[in-house]
Amino acid sequence: MKSFEEILELLKSNFSGENDISSSKEGTEDIINVSPSMIKEVSKFLAQTGDLNFDSLILLSAVDDENGEKIKQEDESIDITGGTLSIYYHIESVKLVHKLILKVSVERENPVTISVSSVWGCANWHEREAFDMIGIIFNEHPDLKRILLPYDWEGGYPLRKDYRNPEFYNGMKVPY
Amino acid sequence: MGFLDKEFTQDNIVVTNLEALLNWARLSSIWQTTFGIACCAIEMMATSASHYDFDRFGVIPRPSPRQADVIIISGTVTFKMATRIKRIYEQMPDPKFVISMGSCSNCGGPYWEHGYHVLKGVDRVIPVDVYVPGCPPRPEALLEGLLKLQEKIRNESMIKSA
Numbered sequence A: 001m002k003s004f005e006e007i008l009e010l011l012k013s014n015f016s017g018e019n020d021i022s023s024s025k026e027g028t029e030d031i032i033n034v035s036p037s038m039i040k041e042v043s044k045f046l047a048q049t050g051d052l053n054f055d056s057l058i059l060l061s062a063v064d065d066e067n068g069e070k071i072k073q074e075d076e077s078i079d080i081t082g083g084t085l086s087i088y089y090h091i092e093s094v095k096l097v098h099k100l101i102l103k104v105s106v107e108r109e110n111p112v113t114i115s116v117s118s119v120w121g122c123a124n125w126h127e128r129e130a131f132d133m134i135g136i137i138f139n140e141h142p143d144l145k146r147i148l149l150p151y152d153w154e155g156g157y158p159l160r161k162d163y164r165n166p167e168f169y170n171g172m173k174v175p176y
Numbered sequence B: 001m002g003f004l005d006k007e008f009t010q011d012n013i014v015v016t017n018l019e020a021l022l023n024w025a026r027l028s029s030i031w032q033t034t035f036g037i038a039c040c041a042i043e044m045m046a047t048s049a050s051h052y053d054f055d056r057f058g059v060i061p062r063p064s065p066r067q068a069d070v071i072i073i074s075g076t077v078t079f080k081m082a083t084r085i086k087r088i089y090e091q092m093p094d095p096k097f098v099i100s101m102g103s104c105s106n107c108g109g110p111y112w113e114h115g116y117h118v119l120k121g122v123d124r125v126i127p128v129d130v131y132v133p134g135c136p137p138r139p140e141a142l143l144e145g146l147l148k149l150q151e152k153i154r155n156e157s158m159i160k161s162a
Helices: A004-014 A036-048 A121-135 B018-025 B039-048 B079-091 B102-107 B139-154
Strands: A021-026 A029-034 A056-064 A070-071 A078-081 A084-095 A098-107 A112-114 A137-139 B070-074 B097-101 B131-132
Touching: A004 A021, A004 A036, A004 A098, A004 A137, A029 A036, A036 A084, A036 A098, A036 A112, A056 A121, A098 A112, A121 A137, B018 B139, B039 B070, B039 B097, B039 B102, B039 B139, B070 B079, B070 B102, B097 B102, B097 B139, B102 B131, B131 B139
Parallel strands: A029 A098, A112 A137, B070 B097, B097 B131
Antiparallel strands: A021 A029, A056 A084, A070 A078, A084 A098
């Protein structure tokens, strides 16, 4: 079992890039921020290093940070430009009984990161859900398509804060 | 239906008109499509089970929509499912009936405002005969919905326009 500080030290000594690894505190949780281009390498390191052995991805979830510039539209709805979307990875070592939270922030206008489904198999569907709901694109994903909404859905990404319902879907009226 | 309760001690004649006889036969054997969507389906199953006994009204779940008279839309109709519901409905032979069970399929229910994936009422894709309110409706409510449907069938006419 390793503490958060020990894991952070290990990561910092192995990934020396300028903005690759940093730590922050959100609420009561310590979080390791990873740059989008490094997430796969960092995940591989965490999963395969003997005394870290993070063998399980508990969950992967995407969040709209809502920190861009908000422009109010005529119909009271908002449009957001700039800012970030974030992905949280909760990982655990079942064997060594320690947990860790990783966070990757991507730009709202260009939400691209790298898939970790080659490291943890269950990330496959989680990443598809993040793509479906928030619109994050995971490069190197084996099968990145919508998972919950219909495959031919063109109404956008419904869990984004500036989402607006389309008028129709396949001839069916959408608003109440 | 009263005369069926009494025992026939000898051969007898019953006088009725054809329309009433046909309607009585149809309303007494409304076969339903085996089809459930969400939590309302659990109530629907409870209605079918021994305590409430849907079978005593002649409602038998059929494994194919091609053998069914009624489809009970029991739950939240998502856009993905709405496409399938329409298809199942089109496979049913005429005359066919639809019972919309619960708030979700009546009007979208709790998803009416923020449910980006929910069709706000199944009557936007197929015609509904009886709406049963509730979230979910108790089995008694569904039974009353069925009685309403029977009433509708009883008053149908082949000759007179509706």
